[in-house]
Amino acid sequence: MKEVYLKIEGRVQGIGYRRWAVSKALEIGGISGWVRNEDDGSVEILMSGEEDKINKMVENCYRGPMFARVDKIVFLPGVTNYFLPQIVEGKFVRI
Numbered sequence: 158m159k160e161v162y163l164k165i166e167g168r169v170q171g172i173g174y175r176r177w178a179v180s181k182a183l184e185i186g187g188i189s190g191w192v193r194n195e196d197d198g199s200v201e202i203l204m205s206g207e208e209d210k211i212n213k214m215v216e217n218c219y220r221g222p223m224f225a226r227v228d229k230i231v232f233l234p235g236v237t238n239y240f241l242p243q244i245v246e247g248k249f250v251r252i
Contacts, residue, residue: 160205160244165218167228169200175251177222178202182249185210185217190244193252201233205244 165174175192182188182204188211190204202218204211221227242252 158205159208159211160203161211161215162233163202163204163215163218164195164231164233165200165202165221165227165229166198166231168224168226169221170194170198172224173222174200174225177225178218179249179251181217182214185213188214188249189246191242191250191252203241203244204249 175194178192178200182190188204188206190202190206192200192202195201204214206214215230218230219227
């Protein structure tokens with residue numbers, strides 16, 4: 158199992174990036190986690206699953222949905238902030 162925490166920067170809000178991420182995670186299957194908008198215009202994703210599936214999801218996040226422009230993805234350190242929602246096994250949701 159692998160867990161990653163991403164910060165996706167660019168034109169990623171207001172174009173369906175979160176909805177796309179949920180759809181893509183369901184399409185790949187076996188990915189649990191969440192996606193949310195941040196006040197700075199970025200999108201954050203915390204997800205876990207089998208390494209090959211997480212790698213495939215990360216690869217797709219660089220492209221995003223049709224109208225997205227992903228400038229950069231930053232891999233954030235492991236989650237130590239207890240104010241962040243926990244991952245619920247078997248669910249990938251927008252928050």
